[in-house]
Amino acid sequence: MMKYISTRGNAPELSFEEVLLTGLAEDGGLYVPKEVPHYSLEEIASWRDLPYTELAHKVIYPFVEGCVESADLKKILDEVYSGFGHKAVAPLQQIDHNEYVLELFHGPTLAFKDFALQTLGRLLDYVLERRHEKVVIMGATSGDTGSAAIEGTKACRNVDIFILHPHEKVSEVQRRQMTTVKGDNIYNIAIKGNFDDAQDMVKKSFGDQSFLRGERKLVAVNSINWARIMSQIVYYFYSALNLGGPLRPMAYSVPTGNFGDIFAGYMAKKMGLPIEQLVIATNSNDVLHRLMSKNQYEVRPLLHTITPSMDIAVSSNFERLLFDLYDRDGKALADLMARMNAKQDIVSLDEEKLGKARQLFDSYACDEASTVETMKAVYEETGYLLDPHTAIGVKAARETRRNTSIPMITLGTAHPVKFEDAVKQAGFDMPELPHHLTDLMEREERLHVLPADLDVVHEFIAENTFK
Numbered sequence: 001m002m003k004y005i006s007t008r009g010n011a012p013e014l015s016f017e018e019v020l021l022t023g024l025a026e027d028g029g030l031y032v033p034k035e036v037p038h039y040s041l042e043e044i045a046s047w048r049d050l051p052y053t054e055l056a057h058k059v060i061y062p063f064v065e066g067c068v069e070s071a072d073l074k075k076i077l078d079e080v081y082s083g084f085g086h087k088a089v090a091p092l093q094q095i096d097h098n099e100y101v102l103e104l105f106h107g108p109t110l111a112f113k114d115f116a117l118q119t120l121g122r123l124l125d126y127v128l129e130r131r132h133e134k135v136v137i138m139g140a141t142s143g144d145t146g147s148a149a150i151e152g153t154k155a156c157r158n159v160d161i162f163i164l165h166p167h168e169k170v171s172e173v174q175r176r177q178m179t180t181v182k183g184d185n186i187y188n189i190a191i192k193g194n195f196d197d198a199q200d201m202v203k204k205s206f207g208d209q210s211f212l213r214g215e216r217k218l219v220a221v222n223s224i225n226w227a228r229i230m231s232q233i234v235y236y237f238y239s240a241l242n243l244g245g246p247l248r249p250m251a252y253s254v255p256t257g258n259f260g261d262i263f264a265g266y267m268a269k270k271m272g273l274p275i276e277q278l279v280i281a282t283n284s285n286d287v288l289h290r291l292m293s294k295n296q297y298e299v300r301p302l303l304h305t306i307t308p309s310m311d312i313a314v315s316s317n318f319e320r321l322l323f324d325l326y327d328r329d330g331k332a333l334a335d336l337m338a339r340m341n342a343k344q345d346i347v348s349l350d351e352e353k354l355g356k357a358r359q360l361f362d363s364y365a366c367d368e369a370s371t372v373e374t375m376k377a378v379y380e381e382t383g384y385l386l387d388p389h390t391a392i393g394v395k396a397a398r399e400t401r402r403n404t405s406i407p408m409i410t411l412g413t414a415h416p417v418k419f420e421d422a423v424k425q426a427g428f429d430m431p432e433l434p435h436h437l438t439d440l441m442e443r444e445e446r447l448h449v450l451p452a453d454l455d456v457v458h459e460f461i462a463e464n465t466f467k
Ligand SMILES: *Cc1c(COP(=O)(O)O)cnc(C)c1O
Pocket: 111, 112, 113, 144, 145, 223, 255, 256, 257, 258, 259, 260, 261, 262, 309, 310, 389, 413, 414
């Protein structure tokens, strides 16, 4: 059975099931697999003809073994991917010679977060059913994560979900993707405040859960949850196998916020997939690019950009990479993280550790003007409209590419229809909503507008989970 350990070395080892329900480790660290399965090139090559769902089973099963039966995992994955709007699940779109976009936006909410959250919701319900437990999911969103979490848990019998978003500060498409989902266990709370107020309330609620009634516990589905990363490893294998891997290496450019998606690529490499280059593509919230290029880690105030899903001040999952760079020394990492989180100083990594990171990762920060320029350029070159997050990935890929004979794959993290501001700035008409969402604007919405007052929110949650 796979065991999971904390990056800070001072928390109990857990099983997959416990990790799924836990979120942050007791010592403040993140859980990672104690041992990562490794496959030979021959083994990986033998997966070449597998459809997406079967490949997902191959990749995911070792991480959940002992907690989820093989046949049950198969059933869960079949259900998840049959809900995607494209038969290939993660199709490749060619945009230039040896250059591709991996379309990860064919899930129910049109962004790659569906890959993780569709699976996470079902796995959660599966283990809760067996444990005869019920939980409450609480999260704050400025858009994408909320709708993906709601879609992923709408069919769960043992989960009530409360998603807070800032009232009137989320685009209409994104709001409707949350508020029109039907389910008795779904609560959309529009907070009269900004995103930080909402996020602050969620953090405080995790700190003191006494407001919950009965035996209920809070579960986090934010991007530090290991189960999310696990599901994202699959599409690296899938895309590589479709382009002649593993017999030739691939390069990936990943629009990055919390470092979850690109960390999954790093995992794929550790598992044996030949990956030559991983590009960390950021917007002007470029804390990782500054670290990679100047060896200066400095947290700066958050900037609001036309790529809101990458607007972060701190990339939480980067700690998982640091753990490996520091040879899995929990004590060293706990010290380093204490310095990095202190926020007063500029922190530098050991040159040798940073050198290791630079062998594999390149980085590039793209401002709004270049984002829009790239959307225009790719449209002129190919007739293909990128969403702005993906455009940042493409720009970074083109700026940092090491070897043009290696296929460069940018992860297409969202459908452009979700980001009206950027599409309009680039001078395009809004694309049509995909088939399963054509009536989105007419569907009935359900949401509760509440003041930015923690007691009021707690009362609302307690009342509605105890029915
Ligand atoms: C969440 C998100 C990202 C960033 O992914 P991370 O795993 O946080 O690095 C990029 N693009 C879109 C569209 C997203 O929703």
